[in-house]
Amino acid sequence: MSEESSTTWNFRWSIKEWILLIVIGNILFLVGVPALARLQEMSRLQTCEYNLSQLGVALESYHDTHRVYPPAAHWGSEGLDLPNLLSHEFPTKVEVTRDNWVQMLLPYLGDGDSFSFRSDLPTIAPENAAARESEFPALSCPSDTYNRPDNQYELETPDGSLVYFARGNYAINGGSEYVPAEFGTLSNPGPTENRYVYDEGTREFQWWGNGLAGINKSFSRSDIVNGASTFVALEEIRAGLDPIDPRGVWALGQIGGSITWGHGVVGDDGGPNYVESDSGEDDILGAPALYKKLGAEFIDGKKMGACDYCNENAQATARSMHSGGVNAMLLDGSVRFVSDTVEKTLWHVMHSREAPEAIFNSETFEDELAGLYEPGEAESAVSVSQASAPSEVEPASVYIENSIGMKFVAVPDGEFLMGLPNKGNEFPYPDDAVPHKVRLTHPFYLGLHEVTQEQFEQIAGNNPSAHSGTGEYRERVTLEDTSECPVENVSWDDAVRFCNLLSALPEEKKYGRVYRLPTESEWEWACRAADTEEIEQHAEWIKTNETGEIGSRDNKLADQITTVPVGTYPANRFGVYDMTGNVFEWVSDYRRRDYYANSPVDNPRGPATGYLHVIRGWYWVATGPYCKVYVANDPWKGSPFIGFRIVCDLTANKNGYVDITRK
Known part of the structure; x- marks a missing residue:
């Protein structure tokens, strides 16, 4: 036997080597386990996407068959107070x-x-028990750890018995507009897409928003502009x-159960997985009992x-247990992952069937x-010349008048704290209203009044106002002549078109007068009128200040509430009128x-692009603070509660003439 073959190999590991081996093993474990978890979540995410895509195929097949x-x-009307169904006072009867x-x-x-499902009976009927309790993997996202058989929804019926529902993770888009207690109220001054019609005789009703589907209401492809x-x-x-939480229940045709609703920029549930520290978020049936039980x-x-005090069908947003966002299936069948940080106005218009396709940028x-x-x-x-306005202006001292008799006052430059601080007020505080310093470095000419019905008709050729002799609210109008009342029911697009048409008049071009809407910072400064203090959200209406405040509590109780002449x-x-009265303003x-x-400190002009435009002010049916930060609205739609005023920019004409008239 050779010397080499008789050699005995003895492996002896030092303590350092063992420690190194353990460290390497721990590193591999620490790296490998999260990587494995990510792979598992990726698989769950893909399963969720597949489930949504299959639902999309079924959705299109349904449309091909039924043409809608x-x-x-479907809701019945047994026991419902149809005239007050959306009053927020009583919960909708689940039965x-x-x-x-x-x-x-x-x-x-x-x-x-x-299984056999009786669509002619309420979902809670005993005949539908087997159907509603059925678990369907195709309706479940595997990432949701609360979607399991031992957490079925438990509903107490009017007779005290309990019925059970299987969970589900997918909802149809009911729309992004919140359900207002009264259309055009402070929570929703803009053009609401919520509609509700009923017939007391037949007891039939329909309720729908700006989404793909409503209660007892269907839409076809031809109804969708988006x-x-x-x-x-x-x-x-x-x-x-x-078990008492009604969200995520595939057979329950309620908001939050299988329907999303009211999760746009209006209301307090604005975006995917929405969380707000002092906000109500989802307004669902049974929320008070849920908070009492879980805390x-x-x-x-x-x-x-x-909302821990709400017990109603009003709003619920999309939510998931995926990290950082939710899956959404678009009408073309594609499934997109939408980040929790998506711009909320984009989220809003993505859920509106009325949003023009052209507003989206494919790039x-x-x-x-x-x-x-x-x-x-x-x-x-x-581009405004340095001669646009005098460099130093005393308030209400410099005026101009244009060729159609519109008057403008030079608003002085100034510095102020813009925005709305959250001071624990009851109404949900707009989270985009961070107080910040703004400095307007030049005076500007602002319309003394909101554009009137007569002025708008003279330039645009029509009067769309609801508060006119031929308008939607003509029964409320007590004036024989509303020509001097503010024009309303105009969209942002209509307001911009008015500015362009006015700027194009020969007399206006001759003197270099160009018209536009004010920026938000210009509007707030003019509204404040040099008041640089923070604005309380729910400051009481100042009864001694009559500046445009026509919406007093006494007037609010009257049946005939309407606009007044500017x-x-x-x-x-x-020297500016009606900054907090008559109508909101684009x-x-x-x-x-x-x-x-x-935003920049000096002369902020707003974002370069976006989807909705800001409105400011107060209006004729409200009691409120002297000035208010508010939500935005669809620029393509008008509202009886929104008008506008304009800015006149003076550019030096060929003669260098600027028509400034001092008071």
């Missing part, structure tokens, strides 16, 4: 709920023959945190906040969905959630 998409749900969109799609998913690649049809929701700390900690859409797009600052509307009440210190700025926090 399914309603969000009126019949079949919903999911049940209507099941035959197209291949699951329609697996593009198929930008309009949300279906989206994720989370299963409830407890606010637990519910809010799970990012499943709801930036993907980045916008991921919350990665920054639009920058808007350009100046017009200038009826005294001007403010800057301004030029796009609304963007984070703009206040990032």
